[in-house]
Amino acid sequence: MLEALPQRVERFLDLGTGDGRLLALVRARHPKAEAIGLDSSAPMLDRAKERFDGDSLVGLRRHDLRDRLTNAGMADVVVSGLAIHHLDDERKRELFGEVHALLAPGGVFANLDLVRAASERLHERFRREIGRTEDDPTDRLAGLAEQMSWLKEVGFAEVDCHFKWLELALIVAVKAPAATA
Ligand SMILES: C[S@@+](CC[C@H](N)C(=O)[O-])C[C@H]1O[C@@H](n2cnc3c(N)ncnc32)[C@H](O)[C@@H]1O
Numbered sequence: 769m770l771e772a773l774p775q776r777v778e779r780f781l782d783l784g785t786g787d788g789r790l791l792a793l794v795r796a797r798h799p800k801a802e803a804i805g806l807d808s809s810a811p812m813l814d815r816a817k818e819r820f821d822g823d824s825l826v827g828l829r830r831h832d833l834r835d836r837l838t839n840a841g842m843a844d845v846v847v848s849g850l851a852i853h854h855l856d857d858e859r860k861r862e863l864f865g866e867v868h869a870l871l872a873p874g875g876v877f878a879n880l881d882l883v884r885a886a887s888e889r890l891h892e893r894f895r896r897e898i899g900r901t902e903d904d905p906t907d908r909l910a911g912l913a914e915q916m917s918w919l920k921e922v923g924f925a926e927v928d929c930h931f932k933w934l935e936l937a938l939i940v941a942v943k944a945p946a947a948t949a
Contacts, residue, residue, distance in 0.1 A: 769847065769878045770797050772930055772940040777801045779843045781870075783833055783863075784808075784851020788816035790880075791826070794847055804840060806831040807851075834859055837866040846870070846877045853882040857910050864915075864941075865922040873946035877924070883937045884909040894934040912937050 770793065777798040782791040785805030795803055804827045807813050813828050820826040831837075833855055846867045852860055867877050885891035895901070912929060916939060919927045925944035929937055 769849075769880055769930075769938055769940075770794065772878050772938070773797070773845050773847075773876055774874065777845050779841070780804075780845035780847060781806065781840055781843045783846065783848040783867075784854075785816055785828070786812045786849075786851070788819045788826075788828070790847060790849040791816070792819060794845070795826070801825070801845075803827070804829065804843075806833070806837075806840070808832040833863060837863065837870065840870055842870055842872055844872045844875045846875070848879045848881065850881055852879060853909050854906050856908050857914075860908075860910060860915065861918045861922070864919050864924075868919075868922045868924055868941075868943060871943045873943060875943045877919075877941045877943075878938065879940075880931075880936070880938045882907065882909055882935045883912040883915065883932075885935050890934060897934065909935070912939070915939060 779802045780794060782805045785791050785807045788805055791803050791805045795801060802825050805816055806829050808831065810830060813830060816828050855863065871877065885894055916927045919941040924941035926942040928940055930940050931938040
């Protein structure tokens with residue numbers, strides 16, 4: 769994911785930041801970037817607060833991604849790790865539009881997430897490989913192709929899957945750069 773981000777990142781959002789693991793990885797690469805981590809879970813945010821204690825460039829906010837992304841401000845990057853698959857498909861589409869709207873021209877949305885398997889056989893294989901015997905009832909997996917088409921529909925200029933292993937996919941969507949006169 770880090771390789772997919774622009775060389776210069778001044779402000780980024782992490783959707784479903786959890787304990788801030790992904791946010792910390794992005795900041796290690798872009799230490800001067802201001803970061804906002806959003807999560808609906810107070811215990812997870814507490815762990816993230818411990819991780820970033822005293823770091824004035826990191827803001828952590830309680831936010832349920834089922835609600836509109838308001839007051840998040842502009843960003844040149846939005847990342848997310850293993851969070852958006854918990855939203856229903858309609859909300860995923862809306863969220864993609866909200867991410868597009870808040871990104872600066874040329875901004876990048878990088879989402880490492882679970883996508884629906886191409887068959888029940890592959891789903892069972894994925895579960896086996898990750899050591900799970902049952903599905904997570906909170907999962908709302910959507911197919912890779914449909915998520916990529918939603919990202920195009922909301923206006924992203926370049927949408928690609930940079931990595932995929934069974935149900936784990938890194939989808940990267942780039943907003944068009946500002947038009948030059
Ligand atoms: C598997 S953890 C991943 C955490 C982190 N992104 C990472 O990569 O390590 C998923 C996170 O998504 C958050 N999450 C799930 N549904 C959410 C929602 N509707 N709104 C905000 N956060 C949500 C959970 O609270 C959890 O912290």
